[in-house]
Amino acid sequence: MATVPFPFSPVSCAFSRQTGIRRSPLVLALLSSSALLFPVQVHAQQANAGAEATELTEIVVEGATDSASGPDKSIVAGRTLAGSKTDTAVEDISASVSVITQAEMERRGTQNLDEVLAYTSSVSADEYGSDDRYDWVRIRGFYQTSTGSYLDGLPMRISGFTGSRVEPYGLQRVEVLKGSTSTLFGLNAPGGLINSISKRPQAVKHGEVYTTLGDEHVEFGTDFGGPIDDQGIWSYRITSKWQDGNNGADHTEDDRFYIAPALTWAPTDATSLTLLPSYNKRDGNTAHGIPYGSGIDPKTYLGEPEFEAMDTIEKNIGYAFSHDFGNGLQFRQNARYTDLDLTYESVYGATADPSVSRSAWAVYGNSRRFVIDNQLQYDVSFGRFDSRSLAGMDFSYNDTDEHRVFGSASGINIYNPVYCGLSCLTLPAGYDWNQQETARGFYLQEELTFDDRWILTLGGRFDSVTTESAFPDSGLSYKADDEAFTKRIGLTYKVTDGLSVYGNYSESFQPISADRTSLVGTPKPQEGTQYEVGLKYRPANYDALFTLALFDLTQTNVPYNISTTTQSQIGETNVKGVELEGKFALTDQFNLTVAYSYWDAEIVEDGITGNQGNKPQLIPQQMASIWADYTLPGEGIFGDLTLGLGVRxxxxxxxxxxxxxxxxxxxxxxxxxxxxxxxxxALAVNATNLFDTEYLSYVSIYDNTAFYGDGRAVRATLKYTW
Known part of the structure; x- marks a missing residue:
């Protein structure tokens, strides 16, 4: 992919690249240690089988169920919605699915989606370090931020620069479906998608209030709800959070106000309607970097405090409806309307020469989105076969207006910065940009089970996307129509009730931009294909899940420059890899999460730049992580003490x-x-990057700016529950 200037939108990075490496001793150490911990724990349980049991205070998620939408009883999820849009056991899905439960998020004290996904296999998060504008995520080597973010099964696509970040405190689980997903979800990158599930009303009364304190960080939150009437027909939940914080450097901020009142009406066991409104106000900052090789403190701020904002106000109103007609026939409908405002102001591009002007960039945007997904499911059994058929139709409309300003600011002494304020900015009138995207999808899926062992999954989907973009000031406008039919076939064999092996073939597609005036040849959507095999193991006597997958992913029709004025869709990228992940809630005292990913990525074809055979940018060849926490029982004398440690x-x-x-x-x-x-x-203290390791995340070749990863953050939380 060609290097883009700093003020790029997530949409301009719809396709991306990868890298190379050696086998690290640390990786081997992590994996071997995880392998040792499991048998040691089992042996300890066996040795103490005859001893008197110690009663422990168990950490329980209120209202926890074995549901595909959560909340879950532990860090190990049993079922998933993302894998097939049906309530299905994770081990029965012929694809790789990782689930981060509310229990796991609470144990690690996650603050952002980056931290939620930090211990998930084949997911690279926060790869741009101090660039905190969006939730930057790459799955199986492919960048997915602009198209692969979902909330309650519905897309949250970004147009231009107008996008927001998800609030983890408002979620009861996060699902990562890996691989090509267009046969169910429409236009997406081939690497996969992230589906966040909002907190919903529960059948039991529950509540909590907490406060979190850290370095220039103050936070308050509450989450409470339960049944309203004695029959449990009406139930509610209110989740709210206020935060005054920063992002670990001067003149940065991470201020938030979030509130989500949810209401469920369930007049019978067959019918349920849940209203899911939310208000999410977030005042943040843009990307902060330093000149590469300058040797100054990476936290040095080289922008202008008076012209620094990445502020969003996101208002959602949505619902989830389901009705069971009986005799195996069910109907579901999910819908959401979003209104999103953006104020984006930034000064960037400082150099070692203070006489060189910096750049100024501003975007004032508004996006209005409506999405709806209708699903009809029919379950029937005949003889040795069980059939589950799914027919669906979804629709999305996104209307975005942006006013963009590109100007300049006076240079600055990077070794002794003195800020000049708004007086040193030169800002022209700017220009307007707007885009409307209308997408319609029709899909069919069949899950056929034979003898309770073989599960054949067949899927197909037709998508039609119309994109219109315009620059009203210049009178330029563009319109593009894209269509695609994508297929999926998967086969799962359950060797035992807890062990399954699977294989799948799946496809994806992504439309390119509506402006195709520089494109040579007939425009086509970017297409992705995946071949995958794997196994999943859920022990009968332990709350645990182990997954292993091997995959081969290819994306074609990627636009690349073939001259200074023309492009051709000759780009092709391939990623082969292996991933393994284990989540073990071995006892009420001990939890363990391990993950390892190996990506062999290659630019197969690429314009006139001669990059064929190279590793695509920002793609590590190996990633590994391990997290373990252990509870020391107080035995009535002291309170229980839980200690957790993780390495990434x-x-x-x-x-x-x-x-x-x-x-x-x-x-x-x-x-x-x-x-x-x-x-x-309870009193909790959570630390990320405990040893304050300084590391380089990314270097923009365009303007020689280096972005470093986040430093140490330590926060203490006092929580009261009822």
Whole structure:
């Protein structure tokens, strides 16, 4: 992919690249240690089988169920919605699905989606370091931020620069479906998607209130609800959070206000309607970097505090409806309307020469989105066969207006910065940009089970997308129509009730931009194909799940420059890889999560730049992580004490497709301590990047700007539950 200037939108990075590396001793150590911990724990349980049991205070998620939408009883999920849009056991899905439950998020004290996904196999998050504008995520080597973010099964696509970040405190689980997903979800990158599930009303009364304190960080939140009437027909939940914080450097901020009142009406066991409104206000900052090789403190702020904003106000109103007609026939409908406002102001591009002007960039945007998904499911059994058929139709409309301003600011002394304020900015009138995207999808899926062992999954989908974009000031406008039919076939064989092996073939597609005036040849959507095999193991006597997958992913029809004025869709990228992941809630005391990913990525074809055979940019060849927490019972004398420790390793990558600048690998350590003061009062301390490791995340070849990863953050949380 050609290097883009700093003020790029997530849409301009719809396709991306990868990298190379050696086998790290740390990776081997992590994996071997995880392998040792499991049998040690089992042996300890066997040795103490005859001893008197110690009663422990169990950490319980209120209202936890074995549901495909959560909340879950532990860090191990049993079922998923993302894998097939049906309530299905994870081990029965012929695809790789990772689930981060609410229990896991709470144990690690996650603050952002980056932290939620930090211990998930084949997911690279926060790869742009101090660039905190969006939730930057790459799955199986392919960048997915602009198209692969979903909330409650519905897309949250970004047009231009107008996008927001998800609030983890408002979620009860996060699902990662890996691989090509267009046969169910429409236009998406081939690597996969992330589906966040909002907190919903529960059948039991519950509540919590908490406060979190850290370095220039104050936070308050509450989450409570339960049944309203004695029959349980009406139930509610209110989740709210206020935060005044920063992003670890001067003149940065991470201020939030979030509130989500949810209401469920369930007049019978067959009918349910849940209203899911939310208001999410977030005042953040844009990307902060320093000149590469300058040697100054990476936290040095080289922008202008008076012209610094990445502020969003997101208002959602949505619902989830389901009705069971009986005799195996069910209908579901999910819908959401979103209104999103963006204020984006930034000064960037400082150099070692203070006489060189910096750049100024501003975007004032508004996006209005409506999405709806209708599903009709029919289950029937005949003889040795069980059939589950799904027919669906979804529709999305996104109307985005942006006013963009590109100007300049006076230079600055990077070694002794003195800010000049708005007086040193030169801002022209700017220009307007707007885009409307209308997408319609029709899909069919059949899951056929034979003898309770073989599960054949067949899927097909037709998508039609119309995109219109315009620059009203210049009178330029563009319209594009794209159509695609994508297919999926998967086969799962259940060797035992807990062990399954599977294989699948799946496809994806992504439309290119509506402006195709520079494109040579007939425009086509970017297409992706995947071949995957794997196994999943869920032990009968332990709350655990182990998954292993091997995959081969290819994306074609990627636009590349073939001259200074023309492009051709000759780009092709391939990623072969292996991933393994294990989640083990071995006892009420001990939890373990391990993950390992190996990506062998290659630019197969690429314009006139001669990058064929190179590693695509920002793609590590290896990633590994391990998290473990253990509870020491207080035995009635003291409160229970839970200690957690995690290690994350990210291998080397290249900052550019030319492979001229290599980014070194890094290893980070996280930790957590939770002390149960009383049955309903707990004090937790969570630390990310515990040893304050300084590491380079990314270098923009365009303007020689280096972006470093986040430093140490330590926060203490006092929580009261009822």
């Amino acid at each position: 390793y990210t291998g080397a990558s290249f900052a550019d497709n030319e492979n001229t600048l290599k980014i070194k690998p890094h290893t980070l350590v996280d930790a957590a301590v939770n002390y149960q003061i009383r049955d309903n009062v």
